[in-house]
Every structure is written in C-alpha cells, then in structure tokens.
Amino acid sequence: xxxxxxxxTKLLILPxxxxxxxxxxxxxxxxxxxxxxxxxLEQALRVDEMDASLSDAVDAYRLSEIxxxxxxxxxxxxxxxxxxxxxxxxxxxxxxxxxxxxxxWYGEYLRAKLKPEETLGLLEKELLVAWNLDEAEIRGGxxxxxxxxVSFTMTAEFTELLLSYLSAVMDxxxxxxxGRDSLRGMATLKYTRIGVS
Amino acid sequence: xxxxxEELANKVAELASRRGLTVRxxxxxxLEQALRVEETGISxxxxxxxxxxxxxxxxxxxxFVPEHLLYQVVDAAYGQGxxxxxxxxxxxxxxxxxxxxxxxxxxxxxxxxxxxLLTFGAxxxxxxxxxxxxxxxxxxxxxxxxxxxxxxxxxxxxxxxxLGYEVSDREVSKGIIKLKLSKRR
Numbered sequence: 001x002x003x004x005x006x007x008x009t010k011l012l013i014l015p016x017x018x019x020x021x022x023x024x025x026x027x028x029x030x031x032x033x034x035x036x037x038x039x040x041l042e043q044a045l046r047v048d049e050m051d052a053s054l055s056d057a058v059d060a061y062r063l064s065e066i067x068x069x070x071x072x073x074x075x076x077x078x079x080x081x082x083x084x085x086x087x088x089x090x091x092x093x094x095x096x097x098x099x100x101x102x103x104x105w106y107g108e109y110l111r112a113k114l115k116p117e118e119t120l121g122l123l124e125k126e127l128l129v130a131w132n133l134d135e136a137e138i139r140g141g142x143x144x145x146x147x148x149x150v151s152f153t154m155t156a157e158f159t160e161l162l163l164s165y166l167s168a169v170m171d172x173x174x175x176x177x178x179g180r181d182s183l184r185g186m187a188t189l190k191y192t193r194i195g196v197s
Numbered sequence: 198x199x200x201x202x203e204e205l206a207n208k209v210a211e212l213a214s215r216r217g218l219t220v221r222x223x224x225x226x227x228l229e230q231a232l233r234v235e236e237t238g239i240s241x242x243x244x245x246x247x248x249x250x251x252x253x254x255x256x257x258x259x260x261f262v263p264e265h266l267l268y269q270v271v272d273a274a275y276g277q278g279x280x281x282x283x284x285x286x287x288x289x290x291x292x293x294x295x296x297x298x299x300x301x302x303x304x305x306x307x308x309x310x311x312x313x314l315l316t317f318g319a320x321x322x323x324x325x326x327x328x329x330x331x332x333x334x335x336x337x338x339x340x341x342x343x344x345x346x347x348x349x350x351x352x353x354x355x356x357x358x359x360l361g362y363e364v365s366d367r368e369v370s371k372g373i374i375k376l377k378l379s380k381r382r
Contacts, residue, residue, distance in 0.1 A: 012221070022232065072262065090277075
C-alpha cells in the first residue's frame with residue numbers, strides 16, 4: 001500500500017466479531033489487519049468490475065483447479081474447428097470414439113474428485129465457461145436429468161464430438177442417455193440414472 | 198474501526214450505492230466473504246486472478262480441451278495436411294495478431310498475456326524484448342508432440358508477423374520452440 005497521511009484515510013466501522021476473525025487471519029499471514037482488509041476490498045472491486053460476485057469467482061477457481069487437474073488446455077476454438085473439419089470426413093467415427101473415451105475419463109475423474117451432488121453443477125459451469133458455450137443448462141434430480149446447450153458459432157462436426165464427449169461424461173457419472181435432439185451448435189439431451197427403471 | 202485509503206473507501210462507497218446498500222453493510226459483506234475464502238486456505242487474490250483469466254479466455258474465443266485429445270487430433274491432421282494445414286495455423290495466428298492490434302495499444306503485451314492462458318499449466322512460455330527491437334520467444338513442454346510443436350510455432354509466428362516482426366532464427370523440435378525475431382524495416 002502507498003504511504004498515507006491521516007487526510008488520505010477514511011475510517012470504516014466493523015463489528016467486533018469480524019475484526020477478531022480478520023485479525024486472526026491477518027496474523028497468520030503476517031500482515032496488518034488494515035492491509036488484509038484493504039486487499040480484500042480491492043479484490044472485491046476487481047470482481048465487481050467483471051460483473052461477477054466473489055462466490056462466482058470461487059466457483060470459477062474450483063473449476064479451473066479441476067480442469068488443470070484433469071489435464072485440460074486452452075486453445076483457440078477456430079484452430080480446433082479447423083482440425084476437426086479437416087479430419088471429420090475421413091475419421092469421424094474415430095474422432096467420436098476418442099472424444100467419447102476422453103469424456104469417460106473426465107467423468108470418472110469428476111466422480112473421484114467431487115461429491116455426487118456437486119458434479120452436475122460443475123459440469124454445467126464447465127460447459128458454459130470452459131467449452132465457451134453461449135447457453136448451458138443441466139436440470140433434474142436423482143433419477144432424470146435434462147441437458148440443454150447452445151453455441152452460435154459451433155460447427156456441425158464439433159457439435160457431434162461434444163455430444164459424444166458429454167454423453168460419455170454422463171455415463172461415467174451414472175446416467176444413461178435416453179433422448180437426444182440436436183442441430184448444429186444446439187442440443188437437448190435426456191438422461192436417466194443407471195439402475196433406475 | 199478500520200483505516201482505509203480514501204480512494205479505496207470512495208470506490209467501496211460507489212459500489213454500495215450501486216447495490217443499494219450502506220457502506221457499512223457492503224464492507225461487512227465483502228470482508229465476511231473474503232474471510233470465508235481465506236479460511237478455506239485459498240488466497241482471495243488467486244481466486245480473483247483465475248476468474249479474470251477465465252473471462253479473458255472466453256473473450257478471445259478459447260475453449261478447453263483435454264490436452265492428450267488435442268495432440269491426437271493435431272497429429273492426425275498434421276500427418277494428412279502438409280502445407281495447407283501449416284498455412285491454416287499461421288493464418289489463425291495472424292487473425293489473433295490483428296485482434297490484439299485492434300484491441301489494445303500494446304498488442305505484444307496482450308499476446309504475452311494470452312499465451313499465459315494458451316499454455317495453461319502445460320508449458321513454459323517466455324517472450325523477451327531485447328535490444329534493437331528484437332524478440333526472443335521460447336516455449337518448452339515435454340508433453341507437446343512433434344506435430345503440435347510445429348503447428349504451435351507457426352501460430353506464434355503468425356501473430357508476431359502481424360505485429361511487425363520477422364523470424365531471423367528458428368529452432369523447432371519436439372517439445373521445444375525457440376524463435377528469434379526482429380522488427381521488419
């Protein structure tokens with residue numbers, strides 16, 4: 001923090017219980033209570049500039065950790081689209097199989113990493129943020145799940161591969177696909193819990 | 198009571214007003230949430246940084262894919278592709294070069310920042326500005342396949358070409374990209 005004169009500062013009133021917790025954590029980190037609080041306020045303002053909330057930022061952080069742990073990399077969508085278009089006519093089925101295998105692995109990874117009640121929420125966020133879709137929604141409960149997603153820029157080939165990937169993820173999470181309606185960049189999928197009739 | 202920098206306090210007051218809350222409520226809410234994050238052993242700064250990076254990645258049209266899947270697909274296409282395939286990766290690089298040029302006054306810095314996203318966890322990337330408008334670019338990853346290393350180097354070249362640089366020295370082999378570039382006169 002820059003050096004301050006008393007004229008540069010304002011006093012903020014905090015409840016005692018909050019001050020005690022702030023002091024405890026500031027001491028643990030070896031910084032003053034004021035520095036810790038100022039850093040927190042600055043970070044909150046940064047998040048606000050992104051039109052987000054701190055809890056949204058925490059969710060994004062968790063998602064990134066999981067993605068990193070699962071060996072995901074970030075690539076320009078246009079390059080990936082080109083690759084897929086180039087290969088799809090000759091090796092479409094092979095690609096679907098490979099994407100399905102990757103999805104299955106990722107589903108198992110999520111199962112191992114998260115509590116069952118957390119997986120679908122994270123998957124929805126992943127579709128939206130990591131796969132950069134324009135809309136994604138996963139709704140449902142114990143026995144039935146509906147997935148809907150939309151991308152205005154996705155190619156037909158990419159759509160097919162993402163469908164293979166996603167259904168394999170869901171399969172690994174214990175859901176069998178029972179309905180599919182898809183067009184380029186758009187899909188509505190229905191799943192039932194495996195073992196539930 | 199907590200002494201806060203006046204500028205910071207004013208920004209918090211603006212935020213409170215936008216949210217229709219009092220400054221006191223807003224400060225308490227923020228600090229309460231910050232404590233909840235830090236008490237789980239995560240740094241709030243890292244959390245916010247990660248959120249920012251994800252937003253940037255989305256903004257510039259990136260998508261996440263399993264790394265091994267990307268390499269498999271690239272290698273398969275590279276095997277079939279030849280010059281047309283190489284041209285496409287260089288072309289995508291040029292597109293990003295134009296994008297960074299249009300978006301910011303410091304396109305080189307923006308590119309460097311974006312490479313932090315692109316090489317997410319997988320490799321070491323460095324872009325060093327040297328004397329006489331020269332650049333040294335290094336990207337190393339033990340996981341890159343031969344085909345991916347080649348097309349990724351072409352992507353980097355494509356970006357820097359649009360930013361006014363030409364390659365003066367090029368060393369590309371499996372997992373290693375070393376480029377030296379100078380400003381085009």
